[in-house]
Amino acid sequence: DVTYGWWAGNAFVTNRSGRFIASHAAHTGLISLAAGANTLFEFSRFDPSVPMGNQDLVSIPHLAAIGIGFDEAGVWTGAGVVTIAILHLILSMVYGAGGLLHAIKFPEKIEDSEVKQAQKFKLEWDNPDNHTFILGHHLIFFGVANIWFVEWARVHGIYDPAIEAIRQVNYNLDLTQIWNHQFDFIQIDSLEDVMGGHAFLAFFQIGGGAFHIATKQIGTYTKFKGAELLSAEAILSWSLAGIG
Numbered sequence: 001d002v003t004y005g006w007w008a009g010n011a012f013v014t015n016r017s018g019r020f021i022a023s024h025a026a027h028t029g030l031i032s033l034a035a036g037a038n039t040l041f042e043f044s045r046f047d048p049s050v051p052m053g054n055q056d057l058v059s060i061p062h063l064a065a066i067g068i069g070f071d072e073a074g075v076w077t078g079a080g081v082v083t084i085a086i087l088h089l090i091l092s093m094v095y096g097a098g099g100l101l102h103a104i105k106f107p108e109k110i111e112d113s114e115v116k117q118a119q120k121f122k123l124e125w126d127n128p129d130n131h132t133f134i135l136g137h138h139l140i141f142f143g144v145a146n147i148w149f150v151e152w153a154r155v156h157g158i159y160d161p162a163i164e165a166i167r168q169v170n171y172n173l174d175l176t177q178i179w180n181h182q183f184d185f186i187q188i189d190s191l192e193d194v195m196g197g198h199a200f201l202a203f204f205q206i207g208g209g210a211f212h213i214a215t216k217q218i219g220t221y222t223k224f225k226g227a228e229l230l231s232a233e234a235i236l237s238w239s240l241a242g243i244g
Contacts, residue, residue, distance in 0.1 A: 017110040017123040022102035029095030035059060036088030039081065048076035059085075067157045067166040074165045128217030136212030143205035146198045153195050160191055171195035 013020040039059040052061055060081065063069050069081045107113050111122040121137075124130040150171050152158070157168040172192035178200050181188055188194055 014125075015123070016108050017121065018102050018106050018108045018113075020123060021110070021121075022099045025095050025099035025102060029092045029099060032088045032095060033092035036085045036092060039063070039085035039088065043078065043081050043085065046076075065159050066152060067159055070159075070166060072157070072166045074159070132212045132215070132217055136209040136214075139205045139209030139212065143202045143209060146202035146205065150195050150199045150202065153191070158191070162189075169195050171199040173199050175200070 013023055042057050042060045045055075046057070046060060047055065052064070060069060063081060063084060068084060069076065069078055071077050071079075109122065111119050113119055121134060122130065153169040154171065155168070157166045159165070160167050160169070169191045172190070173196045174193070177193055178197055181193070181197070185197070188197075
């Protein structure tokens with residue numbers, strides 16, 4: 001039951017899973033629109049003769065870090081920057097259209113949908129099995145994103161500040177190193193170890209996601225173990241989307 005005012009966060013969509021998805025799609029579209037538009041804005045005013053840190057840039061430095069816009073020697077070419085920007089703008093329209101469909105055309109509650117697979121994603125805040133099912137799918141998506149990053153670094157290459165150039169990085173899946181660096185990861189100075197950590201996270205998240213989808217809540221369902229997990233996980237997902 002809603003016990004807080006209409007102005008507090010997602011109060012309006014608490015028990016309206018379809019509208020809840022619409023709000024997520026709308027926010028994702030806004031993030032994608034901002035990323036694409038800002039990339040084009042920065043591209044139009046970027047001066048390669050001036051250090052990047054002195055130009056108040058946000059998007060282009062992130063693209064440069066994964067080897068987009070610069071050649072292997074670190075020289076500005078601009079290749080791929082406009083493509084990435086336009087792709088984000090196109091995706092923002094797709095997300096926006098999805099949000100409108102869920103807000104206007106599709107059922108207010110997912111459980112009222114005619115699609116049986118969609119009905120499984122209904123929001124039941126006091127149902128631990130519903131929580132673990134939705135959480136599992138989120139974990140798999142995070143794992144796939146990690147795989148994409150690791151493979152991008154291995155095939156295309158990313159920027160290495162040690163040599164000030166773009167190079168291909170093969171992941172070092174050393175579980176001992178990963179375990180030893182779990183509390184001092186900021187001090188890691190090897191891109192191979194960084195990629196190894198992401199590769200480990202990929203397997204860990206996908207495996208955990210499959211486990212959550214295939215199983216039901218284990219143990220007592222309390223606020224210290226699972227209760228309110230869905231709302232907390234939703235906030236985490238939004239935060240990661242905002243950071244990305």
